[in-house]
Amino acid sequence: MVGNILIIALVVAEQHLHTPMYFFLGNLACLETCYTSTILPRMLGSLLTGDRTVSVRGCITQFYFFGSLATTECSLLSMMSYDRYLAICKPLHYVAHMNSKLCVKLAVGSWIAGFISIAILIFMMSQLTFCGPNEVDHFFCDLKPIINLSCGNTHMLEVTAFIHSSIFTLPPFLLTLASYVCIISAILRIPSTTGRQKAFSTCSSHLIVVTIFYGTLVIVYLLSGSDALRDLNKVFSVFYGVLTPLVNPLIYSLRNKEVKEALRKAVLRFFVFDKNTDISR
Numbered sequence: 277m278v279g280n281i282l283i284i285a286l287v288v289a290e291q292h293l294h295t296p297m298y299f300f301l302g303n304l305a306c307l308e309t310c311y312t313s314t315i316l317p318r319m320l321g322s323l324l325t326g327d328r329t330v331s332v333r334g335c336i337t338q339f340y341f342f343g344s345l346a347t348t349e350c351s352l353l354s355m356m357s358y359d360r361y362l363a364i365c366k367p368l369h370y371v372a373h374m375n376s377k378l379c380v381k382l383a384v385g386s387w388i389a390g391f392i393s394i395a396i397l398i399f400m401m402s403q404l405t406f407c408g409p410n411e412v413d414h415f416f417c418d419l420k421p422i423i424n425l426s427c428g429n430t431h432m433l434e435v436t437a438f439i440h441s442s443i444f445t446l447p448p449f450l451l452t453l454a455s456y457v458c459i460i461s462a463i464l465r466i467p468s469t470t471g472r473q474k475a476f477s478t479c480s481s482h483l484i485v486v487t488i489f490y491g492t493l494v495i496v497y498l499l500s501g502s503d504a505l506r507d508l509n510k511v512f513s514v515f516y517g518v519l520t521p522l523v524n525p526l527i528y529s530l531r532n533k534e535v536k537e538a539l540r541k542a543v544l545r546f547f548v549f550d551k552n553t554d555i556s557r
Contacts, residue, residue, distance in 0.1 A: 416517065
């Protein structure tokens, strides 16, 4: 969480980071801060106090925020990949296409769509009837564990959830995939090794994040029904729900020269300010 907050602060404070790529990165860092705030406090509280009870309303509320943020992240990742596609494949049109007004509209649209789209699932969930044993077989309230607790007919909810995923998860994934196919194809056509390395360095961090996010998402939600992976479902859920938000700041900072430079300047300014304050005292 601290790493994501630091990235947000750097993107806001550093003038040379006021570009579309870092604008979306700041949004992603904000989203992942919310991610960890949705899951970790309740999970850590349960581990420390031993009280693992949660109300039905509390469980559904947690899923609402988790589902909304996951949907928003799919959109943001696709926009970041499209931004890299324009920067590498159509550099002459980049400034005209990816202007600040469009970036704000895309980001705001992603957040609004994420939080509104999941509302229909929450409404249908609130109509379910639950009968014991009321034990959520997960470390947070996800869709499948909640459905498993219901003793009523959940077919319509499952169909609606599938349609929701098809609309708000599949198209962003395909856009991300298509963008990187074009990006990698364009990079391979660059004649010089230095040019290829420089081009790939601008999108390698995002490619790693996308691979981790969608890779674990596919394993948890598409392959979790297999016997070999059913017991590992919760382990893989930790990757995209907890570890990915924690690791992403490291990936972006360690593999990005501009972020490392901004961080170095911020640290230097802090120590200079602190030294001047001590002298004035």
